[in-house]
Amino acid sequence: MTAQIPVIDLELALSDDAPEELIASVRAAAEQVGIIQVVNHGVPAELIDDFHDRIGRVLALPREEKAKLASPTGHPYRGWRQWPDDFGRLELERFNIGQFDTVEEAKAAGLSEEYAQLYAHPNVWPPQEPGLAAVTRLYHDASVGVAERVLALYSRVLGVPLSTFPISGRPYYTSFVVNDYPTWTHEDTGTDDDKLLLLEHADGSALTVLHQRGDYAGLQGQAPDGSWIPVPIVPGALQVFSGHILTKWTNGRLRPGRHRVVAGGTVTRRSTGVFWHPSLDTVIEPLEPFVGPEGGDFEPELLWDQAGGQVEEYLRVFGRPDQIAAWRERRPYVAELTELAEA
Ligand SMILES: O=C(O)CCC(=O)C(=O)O
């Protein structure tokens, strides 16, 4: 059977009378692709629309207004940022929101003094959208609820109790990004590989819950044979990617959902990702039901060791010299673009 990214009725799949074919399609997708689409997922459509309308108004502001929304300390995962390609052309615009606004808020949620320092770099809330912070919180929490339910579904298809996964009793670690992709205005070779706006990757999360808007299937998920499966825009659906943590937990039984974004369409494509992880003090390692006598295939790693150094690692691999300088000097960074897109 060729690999597929099924659209799953989440409530039905979690119910006692879930049809066996439905469970089988979830199992096949989780084992082969690591991506599903879910409907009947419990996030109200009005909440998704409200969030997207608000963030959409922010992203539609003139560039000089948006430049004021860059992280004041040059943090690559806070506030607004444009991302040029190797030719200096706009490839992706992002708005990142940290899980907590302040160190104090992080500590109140149960983070240690050390871990709470991640939030010493403040979020940037646009003054033009006073309600955005509250709506983001609701949308974030609802997306986390989807991740929890999908993990419950995956534990069902794997035949293990949900309590196998070390997620209870401590605060989750999450990150949050809005991606805004320009339409393609350059030469079209007719090959997807030549118009990638986000290169192929799998997320570092346990699960990622993603909402997408646009007028073409720009998101693609990778099949086991390396081919790419378009993930169409299904009204009301959310996409759920398995991240590296889920793969490590299941000792490779569940595949990380490799995905990429190809340009196209006639309107700006937009997506919002909520990256869901266990708490920062979790040692990520293959869990007992998935490990045979020969031991696990992955080395244990404290999540903090990855998350705490994420900015440095990101800048080491992808940072441009002026971006790195801005971060070292704790000042805002706005990328230079060769061709300035409208607004
Ligand atoms: O825009 C998309 O559909 C995917 C975004 C994504 O993969 C990411 O932000 O990690």
Ligand SMILES: [Fe+2]
């Ligand atoms: Fe991703």
